[in-house]
Amino acid sequence: MNSVPGHSIRGCWNAALSILGDAGVDTVFGLPGDDLDALSAADRAGARFVVARDQRNAVFMAVGYALQSGRPGVALVGKGPAVTNTVTGLLEAACSAAPVVLLSGGTSIEHRGSGAFQELDQLSVIAPLVKWAARVDHPARLVPTLRRALLVAGAGVPGPVYVELPDHLLTEEIPVRAESAPGAEVPAAVTLPGDSAAVRALRSAERPLLLVGGGMRHGNVDGIIERFAEAHGAAITCTASGRGAVDESSTLFCGLSGLYTPEEAARLWAETDCVLALGSRLEETATFGWPEGVGTEVPVIQVNVDAAEFATGFAGPKVLADARAVLGSWPAPQPREAWAETVRGVHAELRAAQAENLRSLHEAPELHIAEVLEALQDVLPADRVLVQENGLQDMWSYRFPLYTCDGPGGSIVPSEQTSLGFGAAAAVGVKRAAPDRPVVAFVGDGAFGLFDADLPTAVAHGGGIIYVVLRNGGYGWLQSQLNARTEKPSGFAFLDSAAVGARAADLPGVRQVALMDKNTLAADIAQAWKAAESGEVVVLNVPVRIADAMFTEETAGGDFPVVPPIG
Template sequence: MDCFPSAWHAVVDHLGAAGVTVLFGLPGDDLALLPALDAGGPRLVLCRDQRNAVFMATGYAVQSGAPGVCVLGKGPAVANAVTGLAEARSGSAPLVVLSGGIPAEHRGSGAFQELDHLGLVAPVVKWAHRVDHPSRVLPALEKAFLVARSGAPGPVYLEIPDDLGSIEVPARPWSPPPVLARSVPPREDGALDAVRAAERPVVLVGGGMRHRAADGVVERFADALGAAVVCTASGRGAVLEDHPSFCGLSGLYAPAAMAPLWETTDLVIAVGSRLEETATFGWRPDLPVVQVNRDAAELSTEHPCARIVGDGADVLDRWTRAVADRPPNADWRAAIRRCREDLHAGAEAELARMRADPRLHVAEVLAAIDAVVPPSRVLVQENGLQDMWSYAFPYHVCRSRGGSVVPSEQTSLGFGAAAAAGVRLAAPDRPVIAFVGDGAYTLFRSDVDTVRREGIGVVYVVLCNGGYGWLHAQRAGRGLDAQRYPFAADPPPDGPVITDRARLEDALREAVVTSERRGVVTVHVAVELTDTPPGIDEPDGDFAAAAGGTGHAVQR
């Protein structure tokens, strides 16, 4: 073939060459993409809301590590996608967004849906480009996928003006996928010396290690060094939380029982984390840090520390061998063991107290999920007031690699609800539970039928408290009028709402089985607005100062 019939035929051909099997979106009204798909191409999950489409593609990318692909129309369609692009950029998700656009001959004429797409999306993507000539379509497509995956992954935007949808595009062989070589830093500026000298080390695992630690490199390093292991919220699933050195999350989500370890540690080894303020919340100002990231742009300069630009898995593997002759500190290992014992004993005592209360508690919902859903599950989370219980270890324990997907520090409301569909398509053999608040679920409602129609098996566990619980708590803390600002005044959902803990496990068990046969199943659970996770008792305190939007900041 000397030419593709159109730019969109070239797009579909390249998606096949790149191994893309599914894309998400809502094409423009010229529908130029669809004939190209009919000729043979990936599955299109046809959405009703462009933001949900980008969230789904982002969920697919986060879970699989491969680029998620989203297709859009122009003008307001691209504007609707900006929230999802910001989420993908913040969460380092490889994402390729393809949209239509005004032909060059009509730009500046006030054409229908004319909008400066590049100016709109440039601040929230790694690369934004418009193709204006048929000969540039193929190089632009290849570059889009290269940029999305390289360095710190992230979203790219490629505009294909509408006139290219009916013009032949010169064909040529596609280049093979790039070899993403692991990097080993030639010099370490004393970082390894600091690691070897540490007597009470803590390894902090960020989201950058999500697809780099499947062979257990973090656990091997921690065992050799005698280190405690913690993670950021998006780092969950990179390590197995049943490991005897794992002690929960860092910063804002650090469990209180870990305070003695944070007070006495003499080195934090941060791998794949940006060390934003949510990850370092409450740290001692003098806490020594070594930071490893594969992209210099991902390194924090807020803390004086030794910094390594390199692949975290390679660095930890080399350091594991380098500390093999160094005996771990037995007292520190004992302190880590006591911390885990205290964490689990405290959670068990708190759950026992909750079960003596006639009201159903969010932590009990998480315990029921743990009891009846296989350990291979993926829990996809939001950031509302009640669903933040899922960040509290050990109330939620990630028992499998890749078993947790969270929003980035943008905490876009509705991200988890929509992303769960992409996660399930990326992990078709794993149960996917979307653990979301009713406010987030309401924003996603326009595409619940999309997920159902596509037969995508997701169980939505919806915590019903009447709306935006976090904003409600903020309003109450400031003494503002509830009638004038009714953040938690949404009507109850259609259908049954579980209020009785005796029904909970059976309902979840049935939902998981049914979702495998029929797709979407929603389990509504009534929760109290006062049922807040540990450490979130005073919404006007430091916690609130670090939070933002309708949710709460998340560490990478």
């Protein structure tokens, strides 16, 4: 049902879903309130309502949809505890810079303050976690409020917004007026003068390095970053959230930054004399272990659309603009052939070291997580999307080139908040955003356990997802921290050895396979992909040993652990 200029639409949910439909929203994730009006409204508006069994999962799904598509992910819930259940998802959306619109019900204005059923000051709960929050009390304010919500969610640094539609609007006539220009114009180019501090810093550098952040996820559809790096002879690295923004097969790409820096690439950080950070907040994991001089003697040029995104602890010019627009109009490059050759040599070393590590693992009798990732990469089509968690053992997928994003949008990762269960639920939203691409969720059993109530939701909405569940019997990261303590409190364990061989509940439409034999690994994954292509949800259960971890158990004073060699 589309809105008609100058007319009205009866009922707040009918009006809301109609306005969202006009804006191109084709999917809504959530669990509606008792009135269920939103279900019929979505049907009339031509939108698919993905009914989740857990409101937190619903928001995670909306975040996955938004990160993959670049369009607003919409979640819809009831009131009171339904709203508080969305808080973790909103935290993840805010830290992931995902354009999410959360709609909720609310207490009618005439009952507010009376201790009504499920009454809660929802604005006070939600406002600290979102870019903008509003409650609509008058019918005439509904349409302009929703249009503003869509603008705010996607403008500048994207993020979540919240709109409350109280119960007294359920049967009101909602006036609708035409809007001539629903979107905001964004300049395609930002010209930097030749004498700007940023231009001078890069021009004088002999060994530049590009750091690509999550803000560039949808800003590199035509390879502008790779072309810029080639022209300027610069190395390319990315943050974890920046994966999927660049083609990692580029010979100038040398892995992730900070905590996830490959050993062979550390020399580039030690030798660089200028870092150009594009769309990154320079979070702790992205800068962990940087050489002491980076950000002091070595300038870090930061390009971001919002001043609040700048990391002021690093010295260097700051450019307040869209990074893509800046790259497109940067002054003439200065080729640096010697440095580019060094960078390509590091890329080749990474590939060679990875191949040698995998060869040694193939000779061992046990199946390793690295071998599972290798098989996924070899068997699945190149346009696959890997949706990740951030636990002890699923972090193997962060290690380049063990997993390589061969094309745009090939990786969805949690934010710095690393909300447990995010990746498992987000995969449903990613699949809705990219229905023709293989979607694989690479998760630990602890994270999967928080999601598996919504396995039927994945089945009900087309399936086509492969879940690789690394089963160590619980929470491996916490167990590794416990093991590292000199004095261990008695009676505590975060792993249950009896649960290592467990599997999710058997459900119609869900195919479960135990991956235990490396000799049949490729064939098992090929069969899983064939089943997913036909619309099934496939759960690949992989028993793993806690020792098969990307990080050691050595921690001290809260510091991050050390990255060991594979195996």
